[in-house]
Amino acid sequence: MGRLTGGDPSLLRRINSAVVLHALRAATAAGSGDGSRTPGAATLTDLTRVTGLSRPTVEGVIDGLIGSGLAVDVPAEEGGVRRQGRPARRFRFRAEAGHLLGIEIGPHRVAALLSDLDGRALGSTVREVSEKASADERLERVRGSVADLLRRAGVARHSLRAVGVGSPGVVEDDGSVHLCTALPGWTGLRLGERLRRSFRCPVLVENDANTAAVAEHWKGAALGSDDVVFVLAGLSPGAGSLIGGRLHRGFGGAAGEIGALHLLGREATPEEVLSTTGEPLNPLDEAQVAGVFARAREGDARARAAVDRFVRRLVHDVAALVLALDPEVVVVGGWAAGLAGMLEPLREELARYCLRPPHVALSLLGEAAVSTGALRLALDHVEAELFAVEGTVTARRAGP
Known part of the structure; x- marks a missing residue:
């Protein structure tokens, strides 16, 4: 990648940060493969080569990412064979720095899927609900299911970075349900707004068939x-x-x-x-x-x-x-x-x-398709934030 110069310095810093973070995340996911680097880590030399940025620029970005909790130094002893001299600093992306939720709200059940910032599943839950349940009862079942899942996984609610939701019905841009015949009291429900009160993070609401399509494209029959x-x-x-x-x-x-x-x-x-x-x-x-x-x-x-x-x-x-x-x-x-x-x-x-x-x-995903696709929506939102270069991201149906 060519070196970027000139223009707005703050914008340039954001671009450099996004570029380095993207390279670090890719290196962490890929691992070593050739035995010359600690698996799942990258050195300043690695990142300089991949990004085309100067070494001082990369080092400054990495220090900032460590300060924000998105990166961490990897101890030298994890590199296997010790070489003489001062070992090169090695870093990895901290996928555990935040968490994501994918939620399905259906006529007969609610389901939730929890993951880290790489989309790796950390736990799931499914609870039955009556098709006659009111909107309040159904939402309370969602909250209880999520609370139980977070407790079992040992994840704090404040670490949630985004929540994706799959629901029956025609869903508007702000997460409101324009029309739904499958769930009592669902038509006109400001679903995104109601759930944002519980999670205090961006909530992306989508039609259930749409989220299932996203899931099958991500890791199912349409891969x-x-x-x-x-x-x-x-x-x-x-x-x-x-x-x-x-x-x-x-x-x-x-x-x-x-x-x-x-x-x-x-x-x-x-x-x-x-x-x-x-x-x-x-x-x-x-x-x-x-x-x-x-x-x-x-x-x-x-x-x-x-x-x-x-x-x-x-x-x-x-x-x-x-x-x-x-x-x-x-x-x-x-x-x-x-x-x-x-x-x-x-x-x-x-x-x-x-x-x-x-x-x-x-x-290929069966009953897990909707919650899996909802999780992918949350992951897409967080990736857009992590790799944004304009400073802020306004996500559809994400709210404040």
């Missing part, structure tokens, strides 16, 4: 693919998509709401599609829905017809999104993804209707 559609399959399916590796939310955060496509043709509602009695199903009663699939496998004619309707509806909804976005990969998650016979009909029908059929895969 290595930048054009991705994630389908949260259920009675009223939702979808999240990444275009060119970036989450696509749409103008108002409602991109991917494929569960509303039936309204275009005024067809049966999602609750009626799987009904075998003429009475709508409760869309949140997963056991009732699973029972229809079980009877279909046993040969019940009405149940088989209902399942066929469900599969056709899901294929129709997903195909519309695939034709519009042309993804490389479609990842199917949600409770319906685990039902027998779901994936192959989807592959076959997408091959019929789509000009270039995508690869169709089952979620």
Whole structure:
């Protein structure tokens, strides 16, 4: 990297700090590999070579990072063989200097995932909650779950640097829920604001299918693919998509709401599609829905017809999104993804209707997809702060 000179000195210092921190973090994660350096550490010479900055500049930045707790001297004895003379100073990035949370808030459960500043998981928790619980009850369950997780991990609440949250519904930029039919009292809820009161750190709220799409792209079935559609399959399916590796939310955060496509043709509602009695199903009663699939496998004619309707509806909804976005990969998650016979009909029908059929895969993260994606949102925010060069970062839905 070429040496930077001139311009605003304070801006130059921030740029130098971001460059050195980025190099130190990469060296810490990569380790040695050649036996010449302490694994997970870097010398001033290493950092000078990688950044192209002068040695005094790098040393000044490192001292500042040590003062802020983001870097630490590595004792010479950790380097293995001792050489004669004064050993070179070695440093590592302190991933333990702060912590991140990824939270899922769903109809039947809340889940939380805790990590360090490198995104390494340190613990997780899952607690059941009634689909009839009020917004206050659900949020209290979230707070209790997080408190228990932090206590078990030995992590202080004030060390949290950011919290990501995945929630059903159309989520606005400020973390408010514009519309949600899955959770009682959720429409109009200022979710981000409510949670910021508890955590006293940036809180990033996103639609659950969107966070799951981010998760599968990070460490799931869409790893290595930048054009991705994630389908949260259920009675009223939702979808999240990444275009060119970036989450696509749409103008108002409602991109991917494929569960509303039936309204275009005024067809049966999602609750009626799987009904075998003429009475709508409760869309949140997963056991009732699973029972229809079980009877279909046993040969019940009405149940088989209902399942066929469900599969056709899901294929129709997903195909519309695939034709519009042309993804490389479609990842199917949600409770319906685990039902027998779901994936192959989807592959076959997408091959019929789509000009270039995508690869169709089952979620690798399963029930952990939403909390994992929420954690990635928190990590993205902190990385933007750590490597910012303008002094401040204004994160979408992050708050003060």
